[in-house]
Amino acid sequence: MKPGFYPFWFLNDRLETAEIRRQIQEMHAHGVKGFFLHSRQGLEQPYLSDAFFARISDAVQEAKSLGMIANLYDEYPYPSGVAGGEVLLGNPQWWGTTLRHDVTDIDADGGCIRRRLPIGNVLSCKAFPYTNDHAIDWERSRDLRSAVGVHLGDESYNIGGLTPYNRKRYFASNPTPVLETALPKGRWRLVATVQAVITGHKYWDHFVDVMNPEAIRAFIAFTHERYWQRLGTDFGHTVKAIFVDEVCAAWSALLPPRFQREKGYDILSRLEAIADPTHPDHWQVSADLARVKHLMFCESFDAPLQDWCRQHGIAYCGEKTSYRFSQLAYMDIPGCEPGHTKAGADKVDTLQSLVRGNARATAAAAYFYNKPGALCECFHSLGWGGTLQDARNIAENLVLLGISYLVPHGFFYSTHALKKHDAPPTFFFQMPYWRFFGALSQRLERITTAFVDTWIDADTIVLDPNAGLPDRDDRDVCEVLYHALMANQVEFMIADTDIIAAATIQNGALQCRDLNIRRILVPPMRAPEPEWLETAARLRLQGIECRDIASRDDALAAAAAAQASPSSLPFTVVAGDCAKVWMTARRQGARRVWFLQNLGSEPAVLAFDQKTAATLREIVLDDIAGPALSLAPDGSCQCCIAPFASALLTNGDGVPAAPALPIVTADLPLACTVKPLNANLLRLGRWRLSLAQDDDPTWGPAAEVDAIPIANQLKQARLAFRPTIAESFGMMPRLTFPNLRLRYEATFICQCTTPVTLVMEPGSIGGNWRLELNDSWQARADQLQPAPSGVHVPGSLSLDLTPGLQPGENRLVVIVEATRADHGLCNPLYLAGDFAVNAATMTLASPCQHGEFENYERNGLPFFAGTVEYTGDFAVENLPATPTCQLRLSLPALCEEALEIAINDSAWLPMPWNPRQAIIPTAILRQGSNAFRLRVATTLIRAFEGEAFDIKNHRQVKVN
Secondary structure, rough: OOEEOOOOEEEEEOHHHHHHHHHHHHHHHHOOOOOOOOOOOOOOOOOOOOOHHHHHHHHHHHHHHHOOOEEEEEOOOOOOHHHHHHOOOOOOEEEEEEEEEEEEEEOOOEEEOOOOOOOOOOEEEEEEEOOOOOOEOOOOOOOOOHHHEEEEEEOOOOOOEOOEEEEEEEEEEEEEEEEEOOOOOEEEEEEEEEEEEOOOOOOOOOOOOOOOHHHHHHHHHHHHHHHHHHHHHHEEEEOOEEEOOOOOOEOOOOHHHHHHHHHHOHHHHHHHHHHHHOOOOHHHHHHHHHHHHHHHHHHHHHHHHHHHHOOOOOOOEEOOOOOHHHHHHHOEEOOOOOOHHHHHHOOOOEEEEEEEHHHHHHHHHHHHOOOOOOOOEEEOOOOOOOOOOHHHHEEEEEEEEOEEEEEEEEOOOOOOOEEEEEEEOOOOOOOOHHHHHHHHHHHHHHHHHHHOOOOOOOOEEEEEHHOOOOHHHHHHHHHHHHHHHHHOOEEEEEEHHHHHHHEEEEOEEEEEEOOOEEEEEEOOOOOOOOOHHHHHHHHHOOOOEEEEEEHHHHHHHHHHHHOOOOOOOOEEEEEEHHHHHEEEEEOOOOOEEEEEEEEOOOOOEEEEOOHHHHHHOOOOOOOOOOOEEEEEOOEEEEEOOOOOOEEEEOOOOEEEEOOOEEEEEEEOEEHHHHHHHHEEEEEEEEEEEEEEEOOOOOOOOOEEEOOHHHHHHHHHHOOOOEEEEEOOOOOOEEEEEEEEEEEEEEEEOOOOOOOOOOEEEEOEOOOOEEEEEOOEEEEEEEHHHEEEOOOOOOOOOOEEEEHHHHOOEEEEEEEEEOOOOOOOOOOEEEEEOOOOEEOOEEEEEEEOOOOEEEOOOEEEOOOOOOEEEEEEEEEEEEOOOOOOEEEEOOOOOOOOEEEEEEEOOOOEEEEEEOOOOOEEEEEHHOEEEEEEEEEOOOOOOOHHOOOEEEEEOOOOEEOO
């Protein structure tokens, strides 16, 4: 696969052939290389059925016709291992289990002690006395397992006897382990551990025992083999890889005997050391357990999936919890999942201590284990305020750290109703700025093309500490170290003991493939493995620096010391925050490539001396914005990197630094003409809810609720209702959801004379419903029509409300018959049209033609999503004499959204991110006044969430 974007394509609705083809064509037109077919909640075709595979085949064939890659995803929805639940159905022997601990102190008085334990198979129950100096005597345990029995503690009364003489029955249910014993007087530490079936797991309630080889063979048979039967002829061609996601090991009944063989002692006899962090052997026993779990998981899960994929000609890829760095060797394309912070956050999340949260660790694994590249599942949960500036900032940071394949989470097939809340945003066609996405694809292609056949030129390795069980404080120190190295522009890799131990020593350096490693930095750990301790001792004897990092101060000092090594790209910082400038240095022989990114909110200006400037070239990433490198009269040069922007430099093929073009700054005015190019919206997200039940026609008291499913509304409003009582013989009665009639009311004021359309997304109302306007006008679901183009998100439905409107206050009522907990008014409804909106008073007014740049409330657009055009004038005092110049926009308000500008009716200049500048013919400009049209393509946060993103304070705020 070529580097680039391969999004999770969320298949979350009823899939239609024409729409599948259209969406794939959209991706192709915007530079997306391929996608992962990700079955997601909301999918209507039954997973892995004939109907499902018919649509999957449509997608693969369309991708093939366009030369795209259609990769697979091995689950519905996630994490991997259950084949959408099929592995679990009828197979309780494969249900996953976990350890649950009960640790408590008891002041015994010699009498009876009774304690309910977690439900499950009791593996251990012990009591340990406190000594006179208030310490626990772990050597003097009392085994209380024989004092634990089962108690049926849930009492119930049923009507339904076996004879006509008696109909009343008394039962008890819910078998629960209970300890009942007596202890000598004094204080005791009670420690009990049970093996409990995993319950309450998202999607399936249970999960699979991933350390059970038989269960994983079933998973492969249900999932992988079925894909092979349907799509096998495309494996290795259009279908290049299959993605595994998030799976990790917990506990297994198979574990204790394996542990005994591997570690030589009975884990069940030492469970108190795992349960209680104060136990003196806690870290060692926990480390032994983690290592055996790792071994069993790799044998039962990673190795069989790797083997199956290689036998069938596709790559085993994905991201999941790795016990240690070396586990990534099983993946043909190792993966991680950071990259979820917006531009301007205090700290990026791409260098976490956990392997799955560390892009550099994943890239290093791809390098050391000779893989074609590394992937990252990114953009997860940025929210609907996610911008292209955010996407570029994250994507370039990941590429800088060594990621080749970017997997946006996700491209939504549908954003309708509740589907929009699946860890958004989507950067796909629903977003008003989607038309600019191709520029990001092109930019990334230029960067990754320059990286071909190069490697990160590191002289420092940080040992991955995860096999040594770092605690939370240790992990914090590790992350400080990673960030300090980047802030000091120190190029480093991350490696595990196997990589370091296998390296040779030449000329006083550790030879790891192409790298000459001068130092190894060792983050803190609670239980370093013996193999590492032996390796470190040997290397130190051979003169290799192995520096232990015990604290934040150690981490900062080590990074500063590493910075003292000669840099392949020496520079000084003239302006900006040097610590916010991250750099990767890559090489292939004598060819070098440097990629620099400014993570700060101020421009960074880097100065290079004459010697460096003489061979320095730039690979220009944005033809419109132009180069970042400029030549000074004395032969030195500077590189100006705008906030959240980047520059790509090389000593090979590229553009040499040239004198900077004259700069013309366009000071755009705050006051301007405002014209929305899409229908404006009044978002009806808050309603007055009343309930009626059974045959009672009376509506109960009303309470304000959000547009969410009725179960959530009842919790939110605390409205009273009568649940249904479900009785079953011999079990405690259960409270279940009753049938309810729901009345939702919203009011708005109409002061406009233009048509008003009600717009809703499919699935916004669950259950049978009707709509009433002002008590005189009614409508039902079958009267809805497809919304016109440009009115809310594609696929929306609409209804003309104009005939039922009245001047002044209008009352909109929705009556719903709810028979399920997910029924009700689940999603906001919208009023759409050519009007202005006052959010505070919920008023529709005449359109506002004059307003302020990006002041959506002032402009009557508080819930708007789409494109807004601003027009006005700016002055140019002195026109440059050169044929071309650099136009820089000075915006009158903070704006991180995608925009484009046309000057004096010239062609549109896209500026979807920083820097807001363009190289233009000077002839476009006029001395004096210049007319501009500036279009801003918004996010969906105002329409979808009724919120806006406060750039200055980096937080989401409610629209007022």
